[in-house]
Amino acid sequence: MSHSSMWDSISGIIRRDLLLAMRRWSDAAMSVFFLVIVVSLFPLGVGPEPAVLRTIAPGVLWVAALLTCLLSLSRVFTPDYLDGVLEQMVLVPQPLSLLVLGKVLAHWVISGLPVVLLSPLLGLQFGLEGEALGVLVLSLLLGTPTLSMIGAIGAALVLGVRGSGLLVALLVLPLYVPVLIFGAGAVTSSMAGIGGEANLSLLGACLVLSLFLAPWATAAALRIALE
Amino acid sequence: MIWSKYSAPQAFYPLAGRLIPWFAAVAVILMVVGLYMGFFVAPTDFQQGESYRIIFVHVPAAWMSMFLYVVMAIWAGVGMGLNARLSFMMAQAIAPTGAMFTFLALLTGAMWGKPTWGAWWVWDARLTSELILLFQYAGVMLLRTSIDDVRRADRSSAVFALVGVVNVPIIYYSVQWWNTLHQGASVSMATGSKMAATMLMAMLIMTIAFWMYSIAVILARVRCVMVERESLPTWDEKPAAMPEAVEAR
Numbered sequence: 001m002s003h004s005s006m007w008d009s010i011s012g013i014i015r016r017d018l019l020l021a022m023r024r025w026s027d028a029a030m031s032v033f034f035l036v037i038v039v040s041l042f043p044l045g046v047g048p049e050p051a052v053l054r055t056i057a058p059g060v061l062w063v064a065a066l067l068t069c070l071l072s073l074s075r076v077f078t079p080d081y082l083d084g085v086l087e088q089m090v091l092v093p094q095p096l097s098l099l100v101l102g103k104v105l106a107h108w109v110i111s112g113l114p115v116v117l118l119s120p121l122l123g124l125q126f127g128l129e130g131e132a133l134g135v136l137v138l139s140l141l142l143g144t145p146t147l148s149m150i151g152a153i154g155a156a157l158v159l160g161v162r163g164s165g166l167l168v169a170l171l172v173l174p175l176y177v178p179v180l181i182f183g184a185g186a187v188t189s190s191m192a193g194i195g196g197e198a199n200l201s202l203l204g205a206c207l208v209l210s211l212f213l214a215p216w217a218t219a220a221a222l223r224i225a226l227e
Numbered sequence: 228m229i230w231s232k233y234s235a236p237q238a239f240y241p242l243a244g245r246l247i248p249w250f251a252a253v254a255v256i257l258m259v260v261g262l263y264m265g266f267f268v269a270p271t272d273f274q275q276g277e278s279y280r281i282i283f284v285h286v287p288a289a290w291m292s293m294f295l296y297v298v299m300a301i302w303a304g305v306g307m308g309l310n311a312r313l314s315f316m317m318a319q320a321i322a323p324t325g326a327m328f329t330f331l332a333l334l335t336g337a338m339w340g341k342p343t344w345g346a347w348w349v350w351d352a353r354l355t356s357e358l359i360l361l362f363q364y365a366g367v368m369l370l371r372t373s374i375d376d377v378r379r380a381d382r383s384s385a386v387f388a389l390v391g392v393v394n395v396p397i398i399y400y401s402v403q404w405w406n407t408l409h410q411g412a413s414v415s416m417a418t419g420s421k422m423a424a425t426m427l428m429a430m431l432i433m434t435i436a437f438w439m440y441s442i443a444v445i446l447a448r449v450r451c452v453m454v455e456r457e458s459l460p461t462w463d464e465k466p467a468a469m470p471e472a473v474e475a476r
Contacts, residue, residue: 153390157383161373170369171387174362175394178401185404206397217390220307224382 009094013102014109020079021110031072031111032118038064039122050127057126058136058187064122065115065140065183066176069147070169072111073155076103077222081159090226096219104152104215105145112144128187135190135200142203143183149207149214150175156221179206234313236453243446250443257436264429278342281335287434289332289353291441292360293395295325299367300392303385313449315381316456318388319371320449324441326364332357352403359398363391377456 021028042060043053080086089099119140123133154172158164182203186196233239265283299321306314336354337347348354367384374380 153386157370157387158373161370163373167369167373170362171366174359174366174398175390177359178394178397181401181404202401209397213393217386221383221386224379224386227379 006094006098009092009098010102010105013099014106017103017106018109021106027072027075028110028114031068032114034071035064035068035115035118036122038067039125043126054127054191057123057128058184058191060126061119061122061136062140062143062180062184062187065119065144066147066173066180068115069111069144069151070172072107073151073168073172074165075110076107076152076155077159078155081225086222087226090223096222097215100152100156100218100222101211101215104148104218107152108145108148112140112148115144116140128191132187132191135196136187139183139186139196139200139203142200142207143179146179146203146207146210147176149210150179152218153214153221156218156225159222159225179203182206234311236313236316236457239313240450240453243450247443247446250439250446254436254439254443257432257439261429261432261436264425264432269425269429270423276342278339281339283429283433285332285335285339286430287437288328288335289357290434291437292325292329292332292357295321295328295441296360296363296388296395297392299325300388303388307382307385307389312381315385316449316452317445318385319381319452320445321441322364322368322371323448324444326361326368328437328441329357329361329364333361352399355402356395356399359402360395363395367391 039060042056046052046056077086080089090096092099116137119137120133123136128136151168151172154168154175157171158168161167182199186199186203189199190196233242261283266280269280269283271277299318302314302318302321305311306318333354336357340349341347367388370387371380371384374383
């Protein structure tokens with residue numbers, strides 16, 4: 001297959017998914033509001049002490065990002081599974097893992113990118129400032145695509161399974177642990193004045209590894225679900 | 228003897244039945260010897276006193292928990308590659324034993340942590356990664372039970388087990404860099420052991436005992452899985468229709 005047709009198939013999928021998401025923009029808006037509400041609950045529970053809030057900010061924001069990604073996972077494959085589009089995708093000559101990559105990237109644009117864009121605002125609410133705020137945005141920019149990649153594996157595995165909403169959380173959340181540690185660690189270490197570069201590099205490594213392996217595993221899981 | 232004939236559940240069922248008592252007997256003998264050496268023969272630790280003796284259960288259990296996950300993933304991979312039913316059955320049979328050892332390692336770790344560190348639980352790297360390993364075992368087992376179609380259940384949980392095996396080292400190192408309080412490994416291939424010889428001997432004996440126990444239990448469970456899936460007629464050692472035909476082959 002030529003290089004251009006590979007790119008065409010990915011970009012075609014991305015265009016289609018983004019178009020569908022725009023037609024049903026309330027789904028994406030729900031993720032954003034969920035994120036804001038979850039993050040706002042923590043000061044109410046922990047108390048408004050600025051020093052405490054600043055300490056827990058990286059963890060809270062990152063966990064909220066994980067949960068937001070998790071809740072939107074059911075939208076990656078389920079609609080296409082229900083209306084039969086997914087079966088057609090398995091049958092087309094383009095490799096399924098490429099199409100999966102397109103779908104995951106579209107999922108990231110819909111549910112991950114808003115988190116990244118909103119994070120400076122939420123960071124300010126928790127008293128982060130200056131470099132730490134920048135590192136927070138950068139860590140989410142590097143980390144959220146990895147969350148979408150890993151999450152897609154789980155979403156494909158539980159396709160059409162009873163109780164899939166809880167099950168996907170159970171499967172995916174343990175796999176998210178390294179991303180959480182490196183992501184929140186980057187912000188924490190930059191707040192401590194030792195710079196977040198090491199953790200950011202590790203986040204980048206996770207992203208590359210998941211870009212390489214996850215579409216392949218997701219495609220295998222989809223084939224199993226559809227056979 | 229053609230080993231591949233035992234890849235058929237019909238042939239493996241009676242073989243497993245014959246092997247179980249041997250592995251079980253070896254496991255019991257070694258466990259008695261290992262525990263006796265560990266609790267009565269091995270010297271008292273000059274720093275930790277008697278409480279260190281839990282390691283004779285703790286360390287072998289932790290080793291087995293990780294080892295069994297890898298073995299389960301290997302069986303899952305073989306099943307995916309060769310499309311062999313028995314491999315998936317083995318993977319299914321291994322998961323509960325692995326989860327049990329993971330839980331045992333966490334439990335004994337907590338019992339050791341209280342007198343030594345002064346806390347039942349600390350967010351230490353090894354504890355945390357062991358806890359996440361338990362979650363992974365739970366994920367494999369729950370994914371399987373949530374899917375009614377046996378073929379899909381087999382293959383889906385195999386994919387998840389394989390994804391997990393890639394992830395376990397990453398998780399391990401990520402939590403290690405995150406925080407570590409656990410004492411460094413006392414036994415390593417590179418530098419040899421820093422322990423007294425009897426302690427090491429007792430620990431190795433316990434490891435082999437747990438290993439034999441695992442094989443016995445997993446073989447017994449894989450027989451249950453076969454009975455469940457293939458609707459074998461009885462629990463009897465020689466079910467009427469099956470093994471005879473195989474022996475004759």
